[in-house]
Amino acid sequence: MISTPFDPSAEGPRREDAVLERIVEILGGKGLLKEIRNIGDDCAVLEPFVGQTLVSTDVCVYGVHLDDQIFGVEDLGYKAMTSAISDIAAMGGRVRGALIGVSAPAGTDLELLHHGVADAAAVTGCPVVGGDLTQSNQLAVSVTVLGECPGGGAVLRSGARPGDTLLVTGPLGRSAAGLRRARAGVALNDELVLAHRHPWPRLAEGQAARGASASAMMDLSDGLGLDLHRLADASGVGVELTDLPVAEGATTEEAWSGGEDYELLIATSDPDRLALVFADRGLRAPLVIGRCVEDATSRRYRGADLPRSGYQHSW
Amino acid sequence: MISTPFDPSAEGPRREDAVLERIVEILGGKGLLKEIRNIGDDCAVLEPFVGQTLVSTDVCVYGVHLDDQIFGVEDLGYKAMTSAISDIAAMGGRVRGALIGVSAPAGTDLELLHHGVADAAAVTGCPVVGGDLTQSNQLAVSVTVLGECPGGGAVLRSGARPGDTLLVTGPLGRSAAGLRRARAGVALNDELVLAHRHPWPRLAEGQAARGASASAMMDLSDGLGLDLHRLADASGVGVELTDLPVAEGATTEEAWSGGEDYELLIATSDPDRLALVFADRGLRAPLVIGRCVEDATSRRYRGADLPRSGYQHSW
Numbered sequence: 001m002i003s004t005p006f007d008p009s010a011e012g013p014r015r016e017d018a019v020l021e022r023i024v025e026i027l028g029g030k031g032l033l034k035e036i037r038n039i040g041d042d043c044a045v046l047e048p049f050v051g052q053t054l055v056s057t058d059v060c061v062y063g064v065h066l067d068d069q070i071f072g073v074e075d076l077g078y079k080a081m082t083s084a085i086s087d088i089a090a091m092g093g094r095v096r097g098a099l100i101g102v103s104a105p106a107g108t109d110l111e112l113l114h115h116g117v118a119d120a121a122a123v124t125g126c127p128v129v130g131g132d133l134t135q136s137n138q139l140a141v142s143v144t145v146l147g148e149c150p151g152g153g154a155v156l157r158s159g160a161r162p163g164d165t166l167l168v169t170g171p172l173g174r175s176a177a178g179l180r181r182a183r184a185g186v187a188l189n190d191e192l193v194l195a196h197r198h199p200w201p202r203l204a205e206g207q208a209a210r211g212a213s214a215s216a217m218m219d220l221s222d223g224l225g226l227d228l229h230r231l232a233d234a235s236g237v238g239v240e241l242t243d244l245p246v247a248e249g250a251t252t253e254e255a256w257s258g259g260e261d262y263e264l265l266i267a268t269s270d271p272d273r274l275a276l277v278f279a280d281r282g283l284r285a286p287l288v289i290g291r292c293v294e295d296a297t298s299r300r301y302r303g304a305d306l307p308r309s310g311y312q313h314s315w
Numbered sequence: 316m317i318s319t320p321f322d323p324s325a326e327g328p329r330r331e332d333a334v335l336e337r338i339v340e341i342l343g344g345k346g347l348l349k350e351i352r353n354i355g356d357d358c359a360v361l362e363p364f365v366g367q368t369l370v371s372t373d374v375c376v377y378g379v380h381l382d383d384q385i386f387g388v389e390d391l392g393y394k395a396m397t398s399a400i401s402d403i404a405a406m407g408g409r410v411r412g413a414l415i416g417v418s419a420p421a422g423t424d425l426e427l428l429h430h431g432v433a434d435a436a437a438v439t440g441c442p443v444v445g446g447d448l449t450q451s452n453q454l455a456v457s458v459t460v461l462g463e464c465p466g467g468g469a470v471l472r473s474g475a476r477p478g479d480t481l482l483v484t485g486p487l488g489r490s491a492a493g494l495r496r497a498r499a500g501v502a503l504n505d506e507l508v509l510a511h512r513h514p515w516p517r518l519a520e521g522q523a524a525r526g527a528s529a530s531a532m533m534d535l536s537d538g539l540g541l542d543l544h545r546l547a548d549a550s551g552v553g554v555e556l557t558d559l560p561v562a563e564g565a566t567t568e569e570a571w572s573g574g575e576d577y578e579l580l581i582a583t584s585d586p587d588r589l590a591l592v593f594a595d596r597g598l599r600a601p602l603v604i605g606r607c608v609e610d611a612t613s614r615r616y617r618g619a620d621l622p623r624s625g626y627q628h629s630w
Contacts, residue, residue: 017545041549042402042533043369043462045469053368054358057414057459059449087357099372101416101457132457134374142416142447142457144372147358154360218357230332234356 020133023114027121027128044129046097046146052154054147056087062139070182073109073139075197077116080141083221085124086201086262088147090219091154092210094203097129099144103136113141124201153210160216160235160267162294167271167286169205169264172224173250176258181249192249199262205283209266212277216267223259224289225309229299231265238298241290241306257309267292335448338429342436342443359444361412361461367469369462371402377454385497388424388454390512392431395456398536400439401516401577403462405534406469407525409518412444414459418451428456439516468525475531475550475582477609482586482601484520484579487539488565491573496564507564514577520598524581527592531582538574539604540624544614546580553613556605556621572624582607 060080062068081098088095100117104110110133121128126145160166178196186193202219209217216235220227224244232239246255266286268274275285290301299306375395377383396413403410415432419425425448436443441460475481493511501508517534524532531550535542539559547554561570581601583589590600605616614621 041471041473042405043371043408043469045406045464045471046368046370048366049364049368051363053361053364053461055361055412055414055445055459055461056358057416057445057447057457059416059418059447059457061418061449061451064450090357091360093358097370099370099459101372101374101459103374103376103418103453103455103457130371132372132374134376134455135379136376136451136453136455138418138452140418140449140451140455140457142372142374142418142455142459144370144414144416144457144459146368146370149360154358156356156360158356 019110022111026111026114027118044097046129049096049148050150051152052149054088054091054093054149054154055144056084057142057144058084058087059140059142067179067183071197073113074116076139076141077113078120078198080143081117081120081126082124082199082201083262084143084145085126085203086199086219086221088145089201089203089206090217090264091147091149092206092217093147093149093154094207095124095126096146096148097127098146100128100131101142102131103134103140105137105139106135108139124203149210155210155214155217157216157218157231158234160231160237160292161269162237162292164215164267164269164292165271165288166239166290166292167266167268167274167288168220168245169202169266169286170284171245171247171255171287172220172261172263173255173258174247175199175260176254177247177250196260199260201262202264204281205264205278208277208281208283209264209274212268212274213270214266214268214274218265220261220263220265221259223257223309224265225257227265229308231267232296232299235292236296237292238295239290239300239306240293241301243287243289244301245287245289334425337426341426341429342433359412361444364411364463365465366467367464369403369406369408369464369469370459371399372457372459373399373402374455374457382494382498386512388428389431391454391456392428393435393513395458396432396435396441397439397514397516398577399458399460400441400518401514401534401536403460404516404518404521405532405579406462406464407521407532408462408464408469409522410439410441411461411463412442415443415446416457417446418449418455420452420454421450423454439518464525470525470529470532472531472533472546473549475546475552475607476584477552477607479530479582479584479607480586480603481554481605481607482581482583482589482603483535483560484517484581484601485599486560486562486570486602487535487576487578488570488573489562490514490575491569492562492565511575514575516577517579519596520579520593523592523596523598524579524589527583527589528585529581529583529589533580535576535578535580536574538572538624539580540572542580544623546582547611547614550607551611552607553610554605554615554621555608556616558602558604559616560602560604
């Protein structure tokens with residue numbers, strides 16, 4: 001960024017402003033930029049938020065969060081968006097907009113990447129309101145998602161109480177099973193492979209759970225075997241699991257610690273009301289997996305100790 | 316990301332949750348987490364914003380935006396924060412909070428990095444409200460800053476009109492001169508080197524310019540030689556420059572296209588009022604550099620054509 005004079009007559013690599021213009025075209029062509037009144041400005045200026053403001057940042061690295069030998073950069077863009085949006089779902093919020101920070105090696109197909117971003121923005125109704133583009137040795141996409149909870153009441157992971165029922169919004173292990181199948185050569189449009197490439201954030205389910213006064217909630221991005229402990233730690237409760245819903249085609253290990261399913265883990269003192277609200281909104285019934293107990297040190301599955309298992313980075 | 320089981324008894328690299336805990340300690344120790352009611356949740360939940368909501372993302376890559384042979388990771392953390400905050404300054408806003416997305420190679424001193432982030436958060440009054448941590452080949456820090464404009468009226472870069480006076484908030488080229496001096500072995504606490512390591516976002520000046528009804532504004536992150544054209548393009552005006560304020564110790568080339576000075580470029584129809592508001596708030600007087608003209612194709616400095624020159628990435 002220091003002293004690299006710009007030569008408008010230069011052949012060769014496309015310059016930043018030209019690439020940005022093309023990206024704005026890609027996003028604008030899908031009607032995804034309507035909230036931006038000032039493309040090219042230093043900041044996006046957004047209309048007032050309703051109720052609580054939610055905000056979260058996720059970084060997706062090509063080759064770490066997505067196998068760069070199998071999946072294209074459009075999948076990285078798509079997955080970076082929807083996995084970040086899942087954090088808004090996990091609070092029971094609705095999305096307002098996303099900012100995309102891309103650091104990319106020379107030669108990266110940035111248009112393809114942003115086609116993936118645009119597709120995810122379109123299916124989730126989350127316009128892109130800003131971003132940044134820079135150079136790096138390894139492709140990384142940082143997505144910041146803004147959301148809101150009209151009327152307040154964002155569902156934290158710290159609100160579970162002894163006696164609460166624990167549920168998940170769907171069977172687990174689909175993403176890990178999909179990755180395994182893709183590595184074995186299964187087609188990229190296989191249902192489980194799609195669950196890995198294009199995870200679906202449970203926005204409707206999260207809002208339904210908030211509407212049903214769920215006591216605690218989080219998404220299962222790192223796997224139930226790790227995230228369940230995090231919810232229990234934050235809430236100061238123990239857990240007694242009775243069931244592990246394993247998705248068809250997935251192994252128990254994948255369901256337990258594969259991660260990236262983005263199903264929601266919900267605690268509630270009134271599971272009947274939760275089921276009713278889900279049914280009323282046409283959503284698949286949530287699955288009971290167990291309950292919270294008083295002894296915060298007790299973490300058990302069918303009588304046996306429940307070790308922490310799931311994905312963590314190391315440094 | 317998939318199926319790397321967590322072994323709590325493992326020796327060696329520190330696990331993600333432990334690193335995050337230490338980072339929260341570093342930030343919390345400086346009183347910078349007061350807005351967060353839910354550390355560890357999927358999203359930060361923020362109190363309602365006043366007026367317009369501003370949001371911007373910037374990515375700083377170690378070795379691209381900051382020389383990794385000279386400057387430490389604490390400088391990267393500091394600079395990533397303050398250069399992102401400069402985008403809020405450039406709209407005339409005040410800061411509400413920042414999210415830090417870090418992708419880092421194994422062995423990165425993440426505590427040192429976050430000490431830099433915490434120092435910048437402290438001096439700018441911008442609490443860290445969230446973040447993400449992941450692995451990558453090259454250290455990159457993505458900062459999303461949230462701000463607000465009470466009463467509205469964020470100053471866009473598209474509002475300049477023919478006849479408006481153009482001003483900058485300070486002499487230019489300090490950052491590029493500082494980098495040159497550091498590479499020549501000058502001490503890291505040299506004034507110009509500090510301007511490169513720890514750029515200061517012009518928050519007070521931006522708010523003063525908004526208060527004085529400036530017509531257009533932006534920060535000079537990529538250098539006047541490029542950013543001036545961007546403001547003129549967005550506003551549909553031409554420019555006639557009369558002065559280039561070169562900082563003491565900097566060359567004309569550094570002032571023109573070095574970039575990263577983070578001074579503000581301001582257009583106003585009432586430069587006397589602007590000067591008055593700045594003086595009233597105890598701010599250094601802004602420097603007149605020229606004016607806007609009707610012919611949008613005319614970009615001139617003392618009668619000569621003004622080429623675009625400044626930093627752009629290529630792909």
